[in-house]
Amino acid sequence: MSKTLAGCKLPWTLWKRTGAYRNVSFSQGMYIFSGQQTKQPTTVDFIDDYLTGATTSAAVLKVVSDHYKKMNSEQVVRALKTIFAIQKNNQISTPITKILNHPGLEKLCMQLKVHSGVLDISDIIDALKTISYLKVPSNSTITQVLLQLLRHNINSLNIQQILFLEFLISDFEKTPLVEALIIAFPLVFEIYLPKKMDRRNASHMAECLWYAIRHKLSSDTLNVIIYALKKYEEARRYRGSV
Numbered sequence: 515m516s517k518t519l520a521g522c523k524l525p526w527t528l529w530k531r532t533g534a535y536r537n538v539s540f541s542q543g544m545y546i547f548s549g550q551q552t553k554q555p556t557t558v559d560f561i562d563d564y565l566t567g568a569t570t571s572a573a574v575l576k577v578v579s580d581h582y583k584k585m586n587s588e589q590v591v592r593a594l595k596t597i598f599a600i601q602k603n604n605q606i607s608t609p610i611t612k613i614l615n616h617p618g619l620e621k622l623c624m625q626l627k628v629h630s631g632v633l634d635i636s637d638i639i640d641a642l643k644t645i646s647y648l649k650v651p652s653n654s655t656i657t658q659v660l661l662q663l664l665r666h667n668i669n670s671l672n673i674q675q676i677l678f679l680e681f682l683i684s685d686f687e688k689t690p691l692v693e694a695l696i697i698a699f700p701l702v703f704e705i706y707l708p709k710k711m712d713r714r715n716a717s718h719m720a721e722c723l724w725y726a727i728r729h730k731l732s733s734d735t736l737n738v739i740i741y742a743l744k745k746y747e748e749a750r751r752y753r754g755s756v
Contacts, residue, residue: 561589571597571608575618582621587629591637593622598644610648619648623656630659635670638663643682652686661691668695668702673710676703677721700729707735713742 561584564577574596578585585593601607613619626641633641642660650657664679671679680699686692703725712718723739725731 561585562592565589565592565596568596569600570604571600571613572616574600575613575616575622577618578622578625579616579618582618582625585625587632587637590622590625590629591633591640594626594641594644598640598647601647613648614650623650623654626656627659630663633663635667635675638667639675639679642679646682646686652683652692653689657686658689658691661695665691665695665698668698669706671702671706673703673707673712673722674718677725700725700731703729704731704735708738711739711742713746716743716746719743719746 561577561581564581565574568574568577574593578593597613601610601613623645638660642657642664645657645660652658652661661683676699680696683692683695703722707722707726711722719739719742723736723743726735726739
């Protein structure tokens with residue numbers, strides 16, 4: 515007679531002689547060594563489940579209020595994105611004034627600040643978009659933190675992000691940081707346009723052309739965009755003739 519454990523067969527006499535069987539239990543069809551523990555759901559797992567199940571912004575903020583100290587950076591950003599999606603897409607949404615006065619929002623912003631050092635550029639933009647949508651003042655601490663992060667990561671922006679961010683913060687109350695970013699965006703756009711413009715996307719190039727004209731950028735920049743549009747049109751006509 516032999517026993518099988520993890521693909522290994524041992525004669526039953528050896529199991530008895532070594533006493534190994536005392537360190538093994540049989541549970542739900544599996545051998546488990548003593549001291550070996552099965553993974554139990556953690557608070558982090560529960561937070562993910564709660565955020566997934568939330569159907570109102572108030573419900574999201576309730577999750578934050580109850581568990582904010584254990585939320586990681588991904589969950590903080592996810593909570594903000596969930597609030598944005600709910601408010602923007604649901605016919606019945608929580609009044610913005612109620613969200614602004616909810617203690618969970620303050621805790622969420624506090625945790626966003628705590629995790630600010632590990633946010634990537636997409637997280638920063640998503641957070642800023644939600645904060646702006648909720649009409650959090652541009653001179654608030656959390657908005658200023660996000661704008662500072664944006665300033666430090668400005669060279670990581672792609673062209674589409676520059677176009678979006680300038681549109682987003684154009685309505686912000688003018689602060690020195692907001693004004694500095696508004697000045698910086700066209701400069702960064704012009705520097706990175708030749709490398710980062712999507713030459714396979716006509717609508718994107720048209721947006722770039724309009725941006726360049728509106729900001730009175732250099733003729734070299736305009737020529738880069740116009741040449742790319744011409745090449746795109748030539749390629750489109752060629753494909754249509756084949």
